[in-house]
Amino acid sequence: MPASRNLPDGDRSALRNSERDALFAVLDKGDLRSYVLLRLLYETASRVTELVHLPWSAIDWESRVITVLRLKSGASRKVKIPISKKLVTRLQRYQASLGKIKSLLVFPGNARCQPATKGSKVRGKAAWELCPGAHLIRFEVNRILEHAGVAAGLHPGLRHPHVMKHTRLCDVARHYKDRGAAVQLKELMRWSGHVKTEGLMYYLDDPEDKSKIQKEIQDELESF
Numbered sequence: 001m002p003a004s005r006n007l008p009d010g011d012r013s014a015l016r017n018s019e020r021d022a023l024f025a026v027l028d029k030g031d032l033r034s035y036v037l038l039r040l041l042y043e044t045a046s047r048v049t050e051l052v053h054l055p056w057s058a059i060d061w062e063s064r065v066i067t068v069l070r071l072k073s074g075a076s077r078k079v080k081i082p083i084s085k086k087l088v089t090r091l092q093r094y095q096a097s098l099g100k101i102k103s104l105l106v107f108p109g110n111a112r113c114q115p116a117t118k119g120s121k122v123r124g125k126a127a128w129e130l131c132p133g134a135h136l137i138r139f140e141v142n143r144i145l146e147h148a149g150v151a152a153g154l155h156p157g158l159r160h161p162h163v164m165k166h167t168r169l170c171d172v173a174r175h176y177k178d179r180g181a182a183v184q185l186k187e188l189m190r191w192s193g194h195v196k197t198e199g200l201m202y203y204l205d206d207p208e209d210k211s212k213i214q215k216e217i218q219d220e221l222e223s224f
Contacts, residue, residue, distance in 0.1 A: 013158075014166040043083045141161050
């Protein structure tokens with residue numbers, strides 16, 4: 001979780017809808033790759049490591065579904081994530097813009113995974129075996145979000161790639177809120193790649209309603 005303390009309205013690590021919209025409005029005026037990269041990060045609730053290793057073959061254009069390889073706690077599992085028509089359109093434009101640059105990866109770069117990296121084992125496979133080519137480095141993703149976040153007026157604690165994942169999972173939790181905690185947790189596990197429910201508790205705390213909930217709790221204490 002990113003360090004997001006000392007925010008004006010408390011300790012958050014997810015964007016409010018207005019903050020999310022402001023960020024993508026800025027990105028929409030910039031280069032296409034940056035927009036696609038961060039929109040994918042948000043819509044698929046991916047970690048940077050998962051995103052930079054994403055191959056074009058993982059995208060089902062017709063059904064608008066992306067198969068993401070979740071890398072969590074030394075294990076891997078594939079999850080199918082639906083994406084918006086708007087993102088599909090931008091992805092197709094971005095792919096066309098690459099022209100003669102032939103890469104199996106959506107975001108080619110100069111970084112190559114090393115076969116003997118400590119802690120790189122994923123169910124018996126080294127991380128480099130899951131990487132079909134040279135890819136972007138984490139710093140590049142951080143830089144893109146930092147610049148866009150500054151332009152959008154985001155607090156420094158919210159200008160971190162993992163905030164995109166937290167924001168999307170909070171969105172998912174809100175979507176399934178009326179169907180009960182069991183369904184919420186099941187969907188959050190599917191989207192996030194978590195294998196234990198303990199790590200999902202944060203996402204049940206709706207950032208849109210957080211200040212209201214805190215006030216209600218305080219009022220209840222005052223009346224006790």
